[in-house]
Amino acid sequence: MMTDPVQPLAIALSRCGKTFADGTRALEPLDLEIKAGETVVFLGPSGCGKTTTLRIIAGLEDPDAGGRVLFDGVDVTAQPIEQRNVGMVFQSYALFPNMTVAENIGYGLRVRRAKKPAIAARVDEMLGMMRIEPLADRRIDQLSGGQRQRVALARALAVRPRALLLDEPLTALDAKLRDALRLEIDELLRRLGITAIYVTHDQAEAMALGDRIAVMDHGKMAQIGPPREIYRRPATRFVADFIGTMNRISGVARGGVFVTDAGAVPWLEAPPGTTEALFRPEDVTVVDEGQAHLKGSVVAAFFLGDRTRLFVKVDANKPLVVETDARRDYAHGETVGLRIDPRGLMAL
Numbered sequence: 001m002m003t004d005p006v007q008p009l010a011i012a013l014s015r016c017g018k019t020f021a022d023g024t025r026a027l028e029p030l031d032l033e034i035k036a037g038e039t040v041v042f043l044g045p046s047g048c049g050k051t052t053t054l055r056i057i058a059g060l061e062d063p064d065a066g067g068r069v070l071f072d073g074v075d076v077t078a079q080p081i082e083q084r085n086v087g088m089v090f091q092s093y094a095l096f097p098n099m100t101v102a103e104n105i106g107y108g109l110r111v112r113r114a115k116k117p118a119i120a121a122r123v124d125e126m127l128g129m130m131r132i133e134p135l136a137d138r139r140i141d142q143l144s145g146g147q148r149q150r151v152a153l154a155r156a157l158a159v160r161p162r163a164l165l166l167d168e169p170l171t172a173l174d175a176k177l178r179d180a181l182r183l184e185i186d187e188l189l190r191r192l193g194i195t196a197i198y199v200t201h202d203q204a205e206a207m208a209l210g211d212r213i214a215v216m217d218h219g220k221m222a223q224i225g226p227p228r229e230i231y232r233r234p235a236t237r238f239v240a241d242f243i244g245t246m247n248r249i250s251g252v253a254r255g256g257v258f259v260t261d262a263g264a265v266p267w268l269e270a271p272p273g274t275t276e277a278l279f280r281p282e283d284v285t286v287v288d289e290g291q292a293h294l295k296g297s298v299v300a301a302f303f304l305g306d307r308t309r310l311f312v313k314v315d316a317n318k319p320l321v322v323e324t325d326a327r328r329d330y331a332h333g334e335t336v337g338l339r340i341d342p343r344g345l346m347a348l
C-alpha cells in the first residue's frame with residue numbers, strides 16, 4: 001500500500017532558551033533552522049539540552065520569554081501539542097500497556113475522531129510498513145524491545161505527522177537490533193520525506209542518519225553541519241573530542257613542517273603559531289622507521305579481527321590511536337614508525 005506523501009514541515013527556533021523553575025538553565029537562547037524534509041540529529045553528552053529542545057519543538061515545554069517556535073514560518077509557540085501535528089517517539093512517551101498493538105497505533109486517529117474504517121485501514125498500513133502484522137492483537141508486554149520500538153514508530157506515523165521527533169529510540173536495544181532498526185528508520189525517513197529530528201548519544205548513529213548533525217554542549221549548539229564536515233572540520237575542541245577519536249601531538253610549526261619531540265611532519269598549511277596538531281586514526285599508518293614522520297612505542301594493541309588498534313606513545317600527550325591491518329602482531333614496547341597524511345592534520 002502506498003502512503004500519501006505529506007508536506008514536510010520546516011521548523012525554526014528563534015532565541016529559544018529554557019530555564020526551569022528550579023533555576024536550572026537547560027538551554028541558552030538558541031537559533032536553529034531545520035529545512036522541510038531534512039533529518040537533523042542532536043548529538044551531545046548527557047544533560048546538554050537535547051530532550052529539552054525536542055520538547056520545546058513538540059510543545060511539551062514552553063521556551064523562556066522571547067523564544068519562538070516557527071513551523072513553516074508561522075509562530076506556533078502558543079499552540080498546544082495536539083495542534084502541532086508532530087509525531088513523537090520518546091522514551092518517556094511510552095506505549096499504552098493496556099491496549100493492543102493495533103489499538104496503540106490507532107490511538108492518535110481515535111483522538112482525532114477519525115472514522116472507524118479509516119482507522120482500521122491506516123492501522124493495517126502501518127502494521128505492514130513496520131512489518132509487524134502478526135503482532136496486531138498482542139499486548140505491549142508481550143513484545144520484545146525491538147517490536148515495541150516498531151509499534152512506537154507506527155503509532156507516531158499513523159497520524160501522518162509533518163515532522164517526526166525521535167528521542168533515543170534505539171538506546172535500549174542490543175547492538176545488532178539497533179543496527180537493523182537504524183537502517184529501517186533511515187530508509188523510512190527517506191521514503192516518507194518527512195522532517196525528522198533524531199536525538200542520540202551514539203555518534204555512529206548520528207553519522208548514519210543525519211543530513212546534518214547538531215552537536216550540543218551545555219545548552220548551546222557547538223556546531224551544526226553535515227556529518228563529514230563535523231568529522232573533518234570540527235569547529236571547537238569539544239566537537240573534535242566528542243566525535244570520533246582524535247589524536248593530538250604537541251610541537252611547533254616552522255617552514256612547512258610541524259616539529260615534535262618524536263619527529264617532524266610535513267604540514268604546509270599549518271596556521272602560524274600552531275602548537276598542537278590533531279588528526280584521526282585513519283590518517284596515520286605504520287611504516288618502516290626509515291619512512292616514518294614520528295617514532296613511538298606500542299603501549300597496547302587490540303586485535304579487532306579486520307584490523308588492529310594500536311596505542312602508540314610518542315610524547316607526553318595521550319598515546320596516539322592508530323588503526324593498522326591485522327596481519328601481524330605488535331609487542332608491548334615495540335618501536336614503530338608512523339606516517340601521517342598531511343591532509344588529515346588540523347589545528348584548533
Ligand SMILES: Nc1ncnc2c1ncn2[C@@H]1O[C@H](COP(=O)(O)OP(=O)(O)OP(=O)(O)O)[C@@H](O)[C@H]1O
Binds near residue numbers: 020021026046050052
Ligand atoms: N523539569 C526539569 N527541571 C529542572 N531541570 C531540568 C528539568 N528537565 C531537565 N532539566 C535539566 O536540564 C538540563 C538538560 O536536560 P535534557 O533532558 O534536555 O538533557 P539531554 O541532553 O536530553 O540529556 P540525556 O542525554 O541525559 O537525555 C539537565 O541539566 C537537566 O538536569
Ligand SMILES: [Mg+2]
Binds near residue numbers: 050051052
Ligand atoms: Mg534526553
